[in-house]
Amino acid sequence: MRVYLDVSCLNRPFNDQSQDRIRLESEAVKLILARCATGEWQHVSSEMARIEIEANPDPDRRRRIRALLPDDAVIILNATPLFTRAARLESSGLKGADAMHVAAAEAQGADVLLTCDDRLIRAARRAQVTMRVTDPVTWLQEQQSAHDT
Numbered sequence: 001m002r003v004y005l006d007v008s009c010l011n012r013p014f015n016d017q018s019q020d021r022i023r024l025e026s027e028a029v030k031l032i033l034a035r036c037a038t039g040e041w042q043h044v045s046s047e048m049a050r051i052e053i054e055a056n057p058d059p060d061r062r063r064r065i066r067a068l069l070p071d072d073a074v075i076i077l078n079a080t081p082l083f084t085r086a087a088r089l090e091s092s093g094l095k096g097a098d099a100m101h102v103a104a105a106e107a108q109g110a111d112v113l114l115t116c117d118d119r120l121i122r123a124a125r126r127a128q129v130t131m132r133v134t135d136p137v138t139w140l141q142e143q144q145s146a147h148d149t
Contacts, residue, residue, distance in 0.1 A: 001041040001112075003032060004105035006098075007052040008116040009136055010068045014061055025116050028136035032114070033068060043070040046104030047078045048097060076104050092127035094120070106131055112139055 013026045036043035049069065056062045069075065076082070082103045089099035098120045105113040112132040115121060124133035132139075 002044050002108060002110045003036060003041050004044050004046075004101070004108060004110040004113045005029065005032065005068075005136070006101045006113065006115045006117070006120070007049050007065070008120075009114050010049070010053070010065050011061075012116055012136075013068075014064060024137050025135065028140045029114075031140060032136055036070070042074065044074045044076070044105070044108040044110055045069050046076045046082075046101065046108070048100040048104055050075070052097060074108070076108050082107060089127055089129070094123045094127055098123065102129055102131070102133065114139055 009025075009029050012022065012029045015022050015026065017023045017026060032041070033043065035041050050066075053062055053065050053069075056065065078100070082100060085103035085106065086094075086096070086099035089102055090096060094102060098117070101115075101120075102113060102124060106129075110131060112134065113124075114136045115133065116135060118135075121133055121135065
């Protein structure tokens with residue numbers, strides 16, 4: 001199982017944990033990353049994620065989020081085919097960076113793109129993206145249910 005976590009997911013463990021939703025998403029992201037670390041799933045990412053992380057003005061937070069990225073071998077670099085696909089996704093309603101994340105996840109052969117951004121989830125559905133785009137809590141619950149049966 002190849003899992004692409006966008007930067008909203010990678011940021012979640014470092015957000016203010018006082019809201020239930022943020023705390024639940026943080027725990028789900030940590031559990032997903034832990035299962036990737038054991039090799040049960042494979043975490044894939046992109047140069048777009050690196051760019052977004054580097055735009056964070058807090059150097060300590062940048063360092064901590066950067067540490068959650070997978071090895072360079074599974075980080076796809078921005079290239080013409082990704083820009084072409086992202087442009088098509090933008091014409092279907094996705095915003096620029098979101099379109100790049102979806103294009104990168106597709107190019108990586110990800111089974112799912114996980115995000116904490118409800119707007120991206122809705123936009124991906126409207127754009128009829130064939131890859132699953134959902135939130136980490138829902139997806140982790142589904143994986144656990146499938147494993148229990």
